[in-house]
Amino acid sequence: MKHLLTMEGVDRATLASLLDDADEFYEVMHRPIPKVPALRGKTVATMFFEPSTRTKLSFERAAKALSADTLSFSPGTSSLKKGESLKDTVLTVKAMGADLMVVRHTSTGAAWRVAEWTDLPVVNGGDGAHQHPTQALLDSLTLRQHFGSLDGLRIAIVGDIRHSRVARSDVFAFNTLGAEVTLVAPPTLLPPDLTGWPATASNSLDDVLTEVDAIYLLRVQAERGGASVFPSVAEYRERFGMTDARFNRLKPDTIVLHPGPMIRGIEIDGGVADDPRCKVLEQVTNGVAVRMAVLFQLLGGSKDA
Amino acid sequence: MPDFTLQNALVVTAAGLADNSDVVVADGEIAEIGQGLEARGEAIDCAGSWIGPGFVDVHTHLREPGQEWKEDIATGSRAAAAGGYTAVVAMPNTEPATDAGHLARYVVDRGAAVDLVDVVPSGCITANRAGEKLAHLDELWAAGVTIFTDDGDSVADAGLLRRAMEYLAERDGVVAQHCIDAGLAAGGQMHEGEVSSLLGMTGVPRQAEEMVIARDLSLVRLTGVRYHVQHLSTAGGVAMIAAAKAEGLRVTAEATPHHLYFDHSFVADTNPVYKMMPPLREPSDLDALREGLRTGVIDVVGTDHAPHADHEKDHPWEDSPFGVTGLEWAAAVVNTVVKLEPAQFFSVMSSNPAALADMTDQGRLEVGASANLVVFDPTGEANTTRTLSRSSNSPYLGRELRGAVRHTIYRGRFTVRDGELAELAGAMG
Numbered sequence: 008m009k010h011l012l013t014m015e016g017v018d019r020a021t022l023a024s025l026l027d028d029a030d031e032f033y034e035v036m037h038r039p040i041p042k043v044p045a046l047r048g049k050t051v052a053t054m055f056f057e058p059s060t061r062t063k064l065s066f067e068r069a070a071k072a073l074s075a076d077t078l079s080f081s082p083g084t085s086s087l088k089k090g091e092s093l094k095d096t097v098l099t100v101k102a103m104g105a106d107l108m109v110v111r112h113t114s115t116g117a118a119w120r121v122a123e124w125t126d127l128p129v130v131n132g133g134d135g136a137h138q139h140p141t142q143a144l145l146d147s148l149t150l151r152q153h154f155g156s157l158d159g160l161r162i163a164i165v166g167d168i169r170h171s172r173v174a175r176s177d178v179f180a181f182n183t184l185g186a187e188v189t190l191v192a193p194p195t196l197l198p199p200d201l202t203g204w205p206a207t208a209s210n211s212l213d214d215v216l217t218e219v220d221a222i223y224l225l226r227v228q229a230e231r232g233g234a235s236v237f238p239s240v241a242e243y244r245e246r247f248g249m250t251d252a253r254f255n256r257l258k259p260d261t262i263v264l265h266p267g268p269m270i271r272g273i274e275i276d277g278g279v280a281d282d283p284r285c286k287v288l289e290q291v292t293n294g295v296a297v298r299m300a301v302l303f304q305l306l307g308g309s310k311d312a
Numbered sequence: 313m314p315d316f317t318l319q320n321a322l323v324v325t326a327a328g329l330a331d332n333s334d335v336v337v338a339d340g341e342i343a344e345i346g347q348g349l350e351a352r353g354e355a356i357d358c359a360g361s362w363i364g365p366g367f368v369d370v371h372t373h374l375r376e377p378g379q380e381w382k383e384d385i386a387t388g389s390r391a392a393a394a395g396g397y398t399a400v401v402a403m404p405n406t407e408p409a410t411d412a413g414h415l416a417r418y419v420v421d422r423g424a425a426v427d428l429v430d431v432v433p434s435g436c437i438t439a440n441r442a443g444e445k446l447a448h449l450d451e452l453w454a455a456g457v458t459i460f461t462d463d464g465d466s467v468a469d470a471g472l473l474r475r476a477m478e479y480l481a482e483r484d485g486v487v488a489q490h491c492i493d494a495g496l497a498a499g500g501q502m503h504e505g506e507v508s509s510l511l512g513m514t515g516v517p518r519q520a521e522e523m524v525i526a527r528d529l530s531l532v533r534l535t536g537v538r539y540h541v542q543h544l545s546t547a548g549g550v551a552m553i554a555a556a557k558a559e560g561l562r563v564t565a566e567a568t569p570h571h572l573y574f575d576h577s578f579v580a581d582t583n584p585v586y587k588m589m590p591p592l593r594e595p596s597d598l599d600a601l602r603e604g605l606r607t608g609v610i611d612v613v614g615t616d617h618a619p620h621a622d623h624e625k626d627h628p629w630e631d632s633p634f635g636v637t638g639l640e641w642a643a644a645v646v647n648t649v650v651k652l653e654p655a656q657f658f659s660v661m662s663s664n665p666a667a668l669a670d671m672t673d674q675g676r677l678e679v680g681a682s683a684n685l686v687v688f689d690p691t692g693e694a695n696t697t698r699t700l701s702r703s704s705n706s707p708y709l710g711r712e713l714r715g716a717v718r719h720t721i722y723r724g725r726f727t728v729r730d731g732e733l734a735e736l737a738g739a740m741g
Contacts (some may be wrong), residue, residue, distance in 0.1 A: 016718040092623065093627060113630070115513050115628065137512040145413070
C-alpha cells in the first residue's frame with residue numbers, strides 16, 4: 008500500500024492488517040509513556056486546506072506517538088491567501104523534507120492530485136464529500152472492539168448521506184468487513200443514485216431502529232448545503248434525530264456512533280450523547296490508534312526500532 | 313498561387329461520390345473534378361483518402377480578445393487547420409464579450425490577418441452575456457454576425473429570449489443556445505448519476521438540458537426563428553430535436569467530439585481533463601448522439617474547443633475550469649466512434665455547419681467553388697502526440713484514434729501538408 012486515498016476497493020486483508028496494528032498502537036497509547044520510536048527521523052506533513060480540528064490534531068498526535076516530526080499547514084495563515092496554487096504549496100512542503108502528506112481539501116480527488124504531483128505517500132484526510140478513509144478505519148475499530156467482529160452486524164448510517172465523506176468511506180469498510188449497512192435519510196439527503204453502494208436505503212429511522220446493532224449518526228452539514236434540503240431542523244430532529252425516546256426503543260446492546268462534532272438537540276439528544284452506549288469518545292481515541300497504524304504502514308516503520 | 317492536382321481519392325462532391333477521382337485546383341478554385349484528369353501543377357497522390365469540403369466548426373473558443381494565455385486567433389487557427397478545418401465560428405465569451413459591432417470586426421480582422429481559416433464571429437444575445445438586456449444585435453448583424461449565443465450560459469429570462477428571437481427572425485439569424493438550466497445545475501460538477509453519487513459531487517441532471525430545450529422550442533413555435541442547440545448531451549434532448557424537426561420547426565443540433573467519445577466513467581479518478589459543461593453522460597446518451605448523427609437528427613459536429621492553460625487545469629476537479637480542446641481530433645473521433653459513410657461524414661463536418669453559419673465559400677466541393685478542401689485518410693492514425701493549440705487540456709492526447717488529416721487546403725493553398733502545418737514547415741504556398 009503506497010497511499011491511503013479511499014475505502015472503495017480496499018480488501019478485507021488490508022483492513023484487518025491495519026486494524027490489528029491499530030490494536031497494538033491502542034495498547035501503546037495506554038502505556039505510562041505512550042510513545043514508540045518507530046518513525047524516528049520521518050516527517051509527516053499535515054496539509055489541511057479545509058478547516059479541521061479533531062482530524063488534524065489526531066494525525067499529529069499519531070505522528071508524535073510514533074516519534075515522527077510534523078509539519079503543519081493551515082490555510083488561514085498561508086501562501087494560499089497570496090494566490091499560490093495547491094500544487095506549488097505541496098511541492099514546497101515536499102522540498103522542506105516531508106516524507107508523507109496527510110491532505111484535507113474541499114475538492115474531490117485533491118489527495119489523488121497531491122499523490123501524482125509529489126510522488127510521496129499520501130493519506131486522504133477528507134476530500135470534499137468523497138472519502139475520509141481513516142474515519143472508516145476508526146469506526147471499524149470501534150465496532151470491532153465492541154462486538155469482536157463486524158461479521159453479520161446490522162448498521163444504520165443516518166443523516167446527510169449525500170454530502171458525507173464519512174458515509175462514503177464507512178459503507179465500503181463496513182461491508183468489506185462483513186456488516187450489512189442501511190442508509191437512512193430523507194430523499195433529499197440520499198445520493199441521487201445508489202448503484203455501486205453496498206447498502207440498502209430507507210427513508211424511515213423508526214422502521215430500522217429496533218433491528219440494528221449500531222446506529223451511526225451523521226452531522227447535518229449546513230456548510231455543504233445540508234440546511235436547505237429539508238424544511239426545518241425541528242422536522243429533521245422529529246424524523247431522523249436520535250432522541251431520548253428513540254434511544255429507549257433500541258435493543259439494549261445497540262450502540263451509537265458519531266464522527267463528531269455532534270450537534271446536540273438536532274441529530275442527537277444530550278442524554279444519548281452522554282450515555283455509555285454512545286461511543287464517541289472511544290472513536291476519538293481509536294482515531295489516534297488507526298492513524299498510527301496507517302502512518303506506520305505507509306512509512307515502512309519497524310516495530311523493533 | 314501554384315496550381316496542383318489531388319489524385320486517386322474518393323471525392324465527396326455536392327453532386328455525390330466520385331471514386332478514384334482527381335481534383336484540379338487552379339487560381340484558388342476547384343477547376344475540375346473527375347477520373348484520370350490531366351494534372352495541372354504538382355500531382356499529389358491521395359489514394360485511400362477522402363477529399364471533401366474543408367471542415368467547418370460552428371463552436372470554437374479562440375479566447376481572443378482577453379484571454380490570450382489560453383489561446384489566440386493565430387494558435388486557434390493553426391489547431392483548426394491541423395484538424396482539417398477551413399472555417400470556424402468564434403464564440404463570443406471573450407473579454408470583453410463580443411456584444412457590439414467593433415468587437416466582431418476585431419475578430420474578423422484578426423482572423424483575416426492570420427489567414428489560415430475563415431474566422432467568423434458569433435455575437436452575444438445579451439449585453440456582456442449578463443442576461444439582462446439585448447446586445448447590440450444590429451451592429452453585430454451589420455458586422456456579419458449571423459449566429460447569436462450567450463454560450464457558457466443559457467439565456468434564462470424567457471421574455472428577453474423571446475425578444476431576441478423576434479428580432480433575429482426578421483433577419484433570419486440563428487439563436488444558438490447553451491441549454492443548461494442554471495437552477496437545476498447549481499453547483500453541478502459532472503453528470504448526475506452513479507459516478508457523481510460515489511464521488512460525492514453535485515450532479516447536473518439531464519433535465520437541466522431538456523428543460524431549456526423544451527422551453528426554447530415553445531418560443532421557436534411562437535417566433536419562427538432559426539434555433540440551434542449547442543453541445544447536445546442527452547438522449548432525451550436528441551428525441552426532442554427529432555420531434556421538433558418532424559413538426560417542421562427550423563431547428564438544428566450539434567454534438568461535440570467528447571460527448572460522442574467519453575462517458576461519465578472517465579470522471580471516476582477526477583482528472584480535470586474530463587471536466588466540461590455539459591458534462592460527460594452515460595453510454596445510453598452516447599448511443600443516442602451517435603445514432604442522431606447517423607440519421608441526421610443531429611446536423612453538425614461542433615468541437616466546443618475550449619482551451620485552458622495548465623496553471624488553470626492543474627488543480628483538483630472543483631477548482632479547475634470547465635472545457636477541453638478538440639479541433640485537431642474532432643474528425644478522427646467522429647470517424648472512430650460514429651463510423652459515418654463519407655457523404656454523411658462531410659455533411660456533419662462541413663456542409664451542414666457551413667449552411668448553419670450562412671457561409672457561401674465553405675462546405676461545398678464543386679467546380680468553380682473556392683478551394684476549401686480537406687484530404688482525410690479514414691484508416692490513417694491520428695496524430696495525438698502534440699497539439700498546436702496554446703493549451704493542452706485535451707482528453708485525446710496519447711489516445712489511439714482512427715482518421716488522419718493529410719492535407720488541408722484553404723482558399724487554394726495548403727495550410728496543412730502531409731499532416732504538418734505548412735506555415736511551420738516553411739512551405740506556405
